[in-house]
Amino acid sequence: xxxxxxxxxxxxxxxxxxxxxxxxxxxxxxxxxxxxxxxxxxxxxxxxxxxxxxxxxxxxxxxxxxxxxxxxxxxxxxxxxxxxxxxxxxxxxxxxxxxxxxxxxxxxxxxxxxxxxxxxxxxxxxxxxxxxxxxxxxxxxxxxxxxxxxxxxxxxxxxxxxxxxxxxxxxxxxxxxxxxxxxxxxxxxxxxxxxxxxxxxxxxxxxxxxxxxxxxxxxxxxxxxxxxxxxxxxxxxxxxxxxxxxxxxxxxxxxxxxxxxxxxxxxxxxxxxxxxxxxxxxxxxxxxxxxxxxxxxxxxxxxxxxxxxxxxxxxxxxxxx
Amino acid sequence: xxxxxxxxxxxxxxxxxxxxxxxxxxxxxxxxxxxxxxxxxxxxxxxxxxxxxxxxxxxxxxxxxxxxxxxxxxxxxxxxxxxxxxxxxxxxxxxxxxxxxxxxxxxxxxxxxxxxxxxxxxxxxxxxxxxxxxxxxxxxxxxxxxxxxxxxxxxxxxxxxxxxxxxxxxxxxxxxxxxxxxxxxxxxxxxxxxxxxxxxxxxxxxxxxxxxxxxxxxxxxxxxxxxxxxxxxxxxxxxxxxxxxxxxxxxxxxxxxxxx
Numbered sequence: 001x002x003x004x005x006x007x008x009x010x011x012x013x014x015x016x017x018x019x020x021x022x023x024x025x026x027x028x029x030x031x032x033x034x035x036x037x038x039x040x041x042x043x044x045x046x047x048x049x050x051x052x053x054x055x056x057x058x059x060x061x062x063x064x065x066x067x068x069x070x071x072x073x074x075x076x077x078x079x080x081x082x083x084x085x086x087x088x089x090x091x092x093x094x095x096x097x098x099x100x101x102x103x104x105x106x107x108x109x110x111x112x113x114x115x116x117x118x119x120x121x122x123x124x125x126x127x128x129x130x131x132x133x134x135x136x137x138x139x140x141x142x143x144x145x146x147x148x149x150x151x152x153x154x155x156x157x158x159x160x161x162x163x164x165x166x167x168x169x170x171x172x173x174x175x176x177x178x179x180x181x182x183x184x185x186x187x188x189x190x191x192x193x194x195x196x197x198x199x200x201x202x203x204x205x206x207x208x209x210x211x212x213x214x215x216x217x218x219x220x221x222x223x224x225x226x227x228x229x230x231x232x233x234x235x236x237x238x239x240x241x242x243x244x245x246x247x248x249x250x251x252x253x254x255x256x257x258x259x260x261x262x263x264x265x266x267x268x269x270x271x272x273x274x275x276x277x278x279x280x281x282x283x284x285x286x287x288x289x290x291x292x293x294x295x296x297x298x299x300x301x302x303x304x305x306x307x308x309x310x311x312x313x314x315x316x317x318x319x320x321x
Numbered sequence: 322x323x324x325x326x327x328x329x330x331x332x333x334x335x336x337x338x339x340x341x342x343x344x345x346x347x348x349x350x351x352x353x354x355x356x357x358x359x360x361x362x363x364x365x366x367x368x369x370x371x372x373x374x375x376x377x378x379x380x381x382x383x384x385x386x387x388x389x390x391x392x393x394x395x396x397x398x399x400x401x402x403x404x405x406x407x408x409x410x411x412x413x414x415x416x417x418x419x420x421x422x423x424x425x426x427x428x429x430x431x432x433x434x435x436x437x438x439x440x441x442x443x444x445x446x447x448x449x450x451x452x453x454x455x456x457x458x459x460x461x462x463x464x465x466x467x468x469x470x471x472x473x474x475x476x477x478x479x480x481x482x483x484x485x486x487x488x489x490x491x492x493x494x495x496x497x498x499x500x501x502x503x504x505x506x507x508x509x510x511x512x513x514x515x516x517x518x519x520x521x522x523x524x525x526x527x528x529x530x531x532x533x534x535x536x537x538x539x540x541x542x543x544x545x546x547x548x549x550x551x552x553x554x555x556x557x558x559x560x561x562x563x564x565x566x567x568x569x570x571x572x573x574x575x576x577x578x579x580x581x
Contacts, residue, residue, distance in 0.1 A: 070451075070460075070461065070462070070463075071460065094489065095463075095464055095487065095488055095489050098439075098447055098463055098464065099451075099462070099463045099464070099486075101448075102416070102447070102448035102450075102451035102452050103451050103452075103454070103455055103461065105417075105448065105452070105541070106417075106420075106451065106452040106455035106456065107455060110541070111417075111541035111542050112416075112446075112448055112541065113542055114445075114446055114447055114448065115445065115447070127545055127546075130445075131445065131550070132443065132444050132445060132547070133332060133336075133338055133347070133442070133443055133444075133445075134334070134442055134445070135550065136337075136338045136549075137338050137340075137347075137547050137548065137549060137550070138547070138548055138549070138550040138551075139444075139544050139546070139547050140544070140545045140546040140547075140548075141542045141543065141544050141545065142542065142543050142545055143541065143542050144539070144540055144541055144542055144543050145539060145541055184460035184498055184499060184502075185460060185462060185496050185497070185498050186496065186497040186498070187494055187495070187496045188494060188495040188496065188497075189494070190488055190492045190493065190494045191492070191493055191494070192491055192492055192493070193491065193493060205580070205581075211334075229581065237508065237509065238508070238509075240509070241508055241509025242509075247491070248491070253489060254487055254489065254490075254491075254507075255490075255491060256490070256491070257490070261580050262574065262578070262580035262581065269334070282578075282580065283574065283578040283580040284554075285570065285574070286556075290335075292337055292338075292549075294550070296552075296556050296558075297550060297552045297553060297554070297556075298553060298554060299554065299556045300554060300556065300557065300578065301556070301557050301558075301559060301570060301573060301574070301578075302556045302557070302558045302559065303558070303559050303566050303570065304558065305563060305566065306563075309563040310563045310566060310567060312563075313563040313564045313566070313567035313568075314567040314570065314571065316564070316567070317564075317567045317568050317570075317571045318571060318581075
């Protein structure tokens with residue numbers, strides 16, 4: 001049996017759960033799939049996931065599960081897993097999963113395979129593909145010492161719309177006990193740092209810069225290229241960490257997700273945290289001195305070379321007409 | 322406050338991957354190494370907390386003899402001493418083995434706070450810190466962008482720690498926790514300092530305690546194959562001089578992709 005742990009906040013399902021259900025259906029090879037929903041008030045989310053082609057939806061409701069804490073989630077999911085005895089436990093590789101899944105694995109003393117982009121084979125013979133070395137290599141890994149093996153699926157690696165719907169799975173409540181005193185984290189309400197002055201999600205074209213731009217003094221070069229392309233300037237995380245561009249212009253898992261008509265990646269190597277924020281763009285151009293940079297894997301057009309020569313040449317070319 | 326920082330030595334960003342003969346790991350003899358970037362931010366945060374609240378910073382690393390280089394670098398940046406769990410097998414070990422190895426060497430030190438980077442730039446499991454927290458009996462919080470310690474409450478049971486956790490899409494959340502605790506630190510939490518000549522000289526005299534790898538640690542996963550990833554798209558590579566490449570790219574973006 002495969003147990004998918006759905007993600008929800010404030011009674012709203014995280015869409016990445018559907019990607020995980022699609023992955024479970026691909027992995028199953030005849031095994032039944034169950035979806036677990038954890039939270040304080042889960043009825044709507046349970047109904048929503050019950051439309052998937054799965055055997056059953058398990059609901060674990062407890063006041064201590066809202067707001068989310070790693071201690072309460074690890075506790076509740078452990079008791080669910082111990083009573084359901086799945087072969088695999090699948091979760092979307094969200095920030096929340098990254099927070100509690102290793103704790104769950106440590107307590108169960110069971111394998112955890114994270115950030116999976118593909119599955120080869122089905123059932124207990126399956127191997128899982130995940131990036132290593134910043135995406136420069138892809139590893140096929142197998143769990144040792146399961147079942148269950150806990151597996152987290154990279155956001156965007158499986159298609160939510162590929163998840164098969166099957167009418168209505170039965171929803172069953174599962175009793176769980178959580179000692180609120182054993183929950184050590186006391187979270188406050190989530191907040192946004194600053195109002196987003198630019199909505200990169202609306203931009204038709206984006207010129208994004210990465211480490212290859214080398215110093216803050218070179219940012220105007222990217223801005224000039226963006227102007228010539230009628231594009232917005234954006235950046236990968238290290239650029240915003242350094243304060244060379246404001247955080248609101250950051251693309252990637254910790255910043256904005258965009259899908260413009262044209263995305264020009266200037267000196268961006270293409271770490272997976274960046275790729276998830278832009279790989280849906282219609283046309284992607286990569287300019288990088290390293291021919292092996294992972295950004296070329298998602299690019300439609302690529303130029304291997306020195307961006308300090310190529311960007312000025314592009315500006316000249318664009319200004320010709 | 323007694324602070325531990327766990328650091329890992331990983332291949333440099335410029336390193337071009339080459340595989341071993343069985344294609345299950347990298348050819349280690351070709352690799353040049355550096356300090357894992359998120360761990361460097363964790364170290365910097367530990368040094369800043371020591372400057373504010375006093376105490377000591379102990380660098381902990383599990384790896385082959387080669388990791389001495391990054392341990393010395395951390396000592397040169399200002400850490401007080403180090404613990405090195407040394408074994409050749411640790412270079413390719415998974416998160417469970419690394420966490421268990423570190424936990425065995427660290428548990429008697431009774432640290433108030435343990436910091437790690439949120440994940441390593443090599444295998445990138447993103448698990449070691451949280452597993453280590455569990456083995457040390459500490460609460461954890463991950464992807465941290467700010468650390469506030471209330472020194473008046475010390476290492477008691479009260480909420481002595483308040484941390485800013487990064488959520489997705491530009492959202493954050495403050496979380497209070499008792500000490501001792503473990504935090505995994507996000508890159509960009511602070512501005513890194515570099516070692517001074519004085520620091521490098523001082524590092525030579527600082528203690529590195531060697532710890533041995535406990536027997537019988539079992540990995541939780543096995544790499545059965547390693548490969549350069551297959552391209553999901555057919556990338557059209559444009560060659561030529563910068564001017565010629567620029568001309569062709571602009572033409573293709575206008576006529577083929579209709580993106581300009």
